[in-house]
Amino acid sequence: MxxxxxxxxxxxxxxxxxxxxxxxxxxxxxxxxxxxxxxxxxxxxxxxxxxxxxxxxxxxxxxxxxxxxxxxxxxxxxxxxxxxxxxxSFLPSQLTAQALEKILADLKTTNPALNMGGAMKLLKDTYSGQYDGKVASEIAKRILG
CATH class of the missing domain: 1.10.1510.10 (Uncharacterised protein YqeY/AIM41, N-terminal domain)
Structure with missing residues (x-):
């Protein structure tokens, strides 16, 4: 539906x-x-x-x-x-901050040269609409430096 x-x-x-x-x-x-x-x-x-x-x-x-x-x-x-x-109540469930941290950490380990723009693009392509962009951006800055 x-x-x-x-x-x-x-x-x-x-x-x-x-x-x-x-x-x-x-x-x-x-x-x-x-x-x-x-x-x-x-x-x-x-x-x-x-x-x-x-x-x-x-x-x-x-x-x-x-x-x-x-x-x-x-x-x-x-x-x-x-x-x-x-x-x-009508939105699909969101990824938690912990789940985003794990995803971004996994991305960094599989691709050490990954920059923030690349990480955010991969997130958007894979998990579009399932996370808060502001939270993801803050976590990406922290993890990717």
Missing amino acids: TIKTNLKDSLKTAMKSRDQVRVETIRGLLSAMQYEEIQKGLEDLPDEATTSILRTEIKKRREEQEFAEKASRQEILESLAKQIEVIE
């Missing part, structure tokens, strides 16, 4: 249970996906593109959280936290 199909099924369930935050969040996600489909001229986005959209939506909400925190708007912070939780 694709992520989009999963979102549509969850939307129906959320509407039946009258979970307004979940309904609004999922509708926003489906709208963002439809916009991308129209922009790219596709009928259905592949799951990689859908995952990218979900991550972008999470990033937007985290930025909004920072602004709400500066403005001391607790009700907005709570709403955004719920929205992030809803979006994260």
Whole structure:
């Protein structure tokens, strides 16, 4: 089952249970996906593109959280936290920092001349969408020097 199909099924369930935050969040996600489909001229986005959209939506909400925190708007912070939780429930599981460390250490032992750019490219090619790029970058800097 694709992520989009999963979102549509969850939307129906959320509407039946009258979970307004979940309904609004999922509708926003489906709208963002439809916009991308129209922009790219596709009928259905592949799951990689859908995952990218979900991550972008999470990033937007985290930025909004920072602004709400500066403005001391607790009700907005709570709403955004719920929205992030809803979006994260549709993302595939992420590699942990320990798993990334092991992968990067293995890459370094198999290829001692590997630089950071090469390591990040190999990570992206092999584990696309399964890790947080910022965390991977920090670990790569530490391991690869």
